[in-house]
Amino acid sequence: MSASENTRTVTAEQPEPHSVIPGVADLSDAHKYRALAVCLLVGFMTLLDVSIVNVALPSMQKGLHATPADLSWVVSGYALTFGLILVPAGVFGDMVGRRTAFLAGLAAFTVASGLCGIAPSATFLVVSRLVQGLASGVLGPQISGLIQEMFSGGARARAFGYFGATVGLATAVGPLAGGLLIAAGGEEHGWRWVFFVNLPIGVVAFALALRLIPGCVGAGMARMRGRIDWIGVALLGGSVIAVMLPLVQEQQWTGRGKWWLVVLGVLLLAALALWERRMAASGRTPLVPPSLLRIGSYTRGATLALLYFGGFTTIFFIFTLFLQDGLHYSALEAGLATTPFALGSAVSATLGGRLVGKHGRALVILGIVLVTVATGTAILVVHWVHGRGAGVAAAAPLLVAGVGSGLVIAPNLALALSEVPVARAGTAGGVMQTGQRLGSALGIACVSSVFFSRVGEGKGYANAFQAGAVVAICFEVAALLVGLVDWRSRKAAGAGDGPGARPAA
Template sequence: MPTESDFVPDPRRWRVLAVLVVALFMSLVGVSIVNVALPSIQAGLEADQSELQWVLSGYALTFGIGLVTAGRAGDLYGRGPLFIAGVALFTAASVASGLAQDALTLNVARAVQGVGSGLLNPQAVGMIQDHFRGAERGRAFGVFGSAVGVSVAVGPLLGGLLIEAGGITDGWRWTFFVNVPVGILAIALALAWFPRPLLDRAGPNRGDPDRGDGGDAGSSGGRRSRDLDPVGAILLGLAVLAVLLPFVEGGTAPAWIWLALPAGAGLTAAWLRWERRQKRRGRHPMVNLAIFRVRSFANGSLLITLYFMGITSVWVLVALYMQDGLGHTALESGFVGLPSAICSAVAAAWGGRNVMRHGRKVVIGGMYFALVGLVASMAVVWLQGQGRASEWWLLLTLAFVGIAQGSVISPNQTLTLADVPLEYAGSSGGIMQTGQRIGTSVGIAVITALAFRILEIGDWPTAFIAGFLGIIVVVTLALVVALADERYRRRQLQYDAGG
């Protein structure tokens, strides 16, 4: 089986990364633009609250349920063609979304957009795993993280400008059409710059690490069909759907829908049993559950799920506070996050260059920055409520959260996937991203519900502070996991040195 010493870097790897960054930029800008376009969509299509909720929910559900399956398919059949298919699907769905004449058509198109995004994202992570090693892989994930920071900054500002230029009833359409030239560019660059083996071959298939072979596990069509594990894919997809559905539905969900949670737990248990059965029968399961015995992967996946459960609610609460609480426009609200996004991009680049040298300490430091930014933002809002400070001080305090974003997300991805076998790079990346989707949906639902409950008996500053306290609790739990992982790594190094 090939080892790290056998790895020969492809001279075109940075071009591959450039294509991945373009596609990631498109998909993330598409998400953040829609968040500021909802009032325009409501006015243009006369959508009710339930239909408006599904503009976000449909995308979140279809994006989340297929991540692991898409990642595993990339492991087996090749990441390049699936990446291009995902970009093409996302782009076509953007056109359909922009042309929609009613809320139902828009929501169907948004669901297809989510499928495209769920298809391309695991391939991007897997290709970075394939093409980069060691410190260079950290730098590649750092560039990836910088693109996240820039797209987060550009999305709300671009959305606000497009809506102002296009008008309140039709401006939302251009928030979808803007994806089209970027998607076409990503496809053209992929066809021109991806190495031909990446486009032509049927995937790496480096063999089963538990068997120690290096053969092509997918040498025949029938064997590949079994390796993809369609039963496991269906069980896991239904389990993720059941867990996500009550939370992405939010306040519009009927009470009975919460019964999906125990159903999700049962489906998860059934999926685990099936995967173990596949392994016992000598077949390749969709997910090799042995990767959860890789301590760095298990800790990193739990850490990032908790982190996303907390930190993604920051921008929801800031937008609500600035627009509903203080009466600012969507464009003005978007400017509040600009310094944070710039700091995130810079921190991600720095973290990528230094994560292999400093390890988990980069992530731990980022979480401390997050806690400082959260506490300082609470202080600004409290003082603003007392008439003793301006809300625009949030530009400074939220910059600390931006530093945290860059220092946590990409470095954690590098550390979490470092010891995962390459033949499971796509599916393991999909597992991490599924945890992020679940964490995001659960966190936003719970923390915004807490803020609105406080708002019923108090004012916006009090509701904002209560929501941020909830975020601090969850981020602190993620910090505990990071500290435990750092202690484990230190003991392991001492053990290896003594051995």
């Protein structure tokens, strides 16, 4: 089936994918961008909570007398529940309206942040983090869905560019922000301010969202209310847990028996695919419509994101360990060392949103090449520069990696969603972000396994970082290959390469 036939299959059931939903189109451009600013503020807050916690772990261990297993669940539990809820949350937003889902997720995230901050024990903190991860997972698909609703054409690409800058900033600024908060709050209780900082932001964002976020329901989805595909939810949830749990617990669960859960997860995914086809054939509404996965540009973009996040996010994980455990950097110093990435990503992501309409997939390919080259250069820097100067010497390759990453995340999202019906934007965003979380978990499991095995063998943290970075490069190269395939497919279809392009009829 051709790309154009795929698009016609989907749009026969849903509104034309490049239109903006009525009601939202009546908003002024100024109102739309104010609403976007609220979305980006909330997105920054939730994404920051992923990376900011890593540098706070020693403070948590001291303040709560937490065990290594407790600390692992503070990080991995958040990732697990975040990934678990993404797709159902996307469907929920498509059904009841993204404003309603956005406000519910924001309120839950703010309350959970407060509970994390006042946690009297490690167990209380872990449970609160699980709730926080669920709330963050509710918010994620609504942000991408609202961008799809409010913008079209070049404006949509620019909006995704701003979102990409937010992702890059939150990922890279997290360690620096965590270091500053811990330094201000003290080593024993400074970790609490990592969560308390969300409270004023959450309250202000909620008040602004009530006023600015448009209260529109996805066109054609209102009829789905009360008709949730619960069997699909159960199959998808079971598969995500089965695949992610052994990945996020790879260092804590010894033995090879845990990998049978991955096999179970794959079987559950196969069962989900069969069930969703049956739902669609019977005229009912599936959780993940098979027609969505038949959109070539979307499936390739989602696959690229999964592989790219498997390499991109792991670099920060092992680089921070190398700096803090190997070179004895403080949390603040480690955060400062990653700042060049944040700067490069913030600038290039904004530009990427403007350039993707003209250069399309070629822009993403360039970004992945830059990240791959920069990662390889970081390996050489760590090999050549010994001692604490390695963190300073790595600033240049991190800056280049940030520039490259800014050209990947947002432009790829815009390209992947370009042919997706607006009414399914939440579902599509949820599926895509689930893939990103799976990619991150897979990448960290693979890279950390190599990293810690080298440390355990007494080969040193510098050697461990270099070996782990090589594994990360493998993920980045795989993402590059997918990008090249998508670029060739777009050219073969005779379509333009930008996010606003449609396949030839």
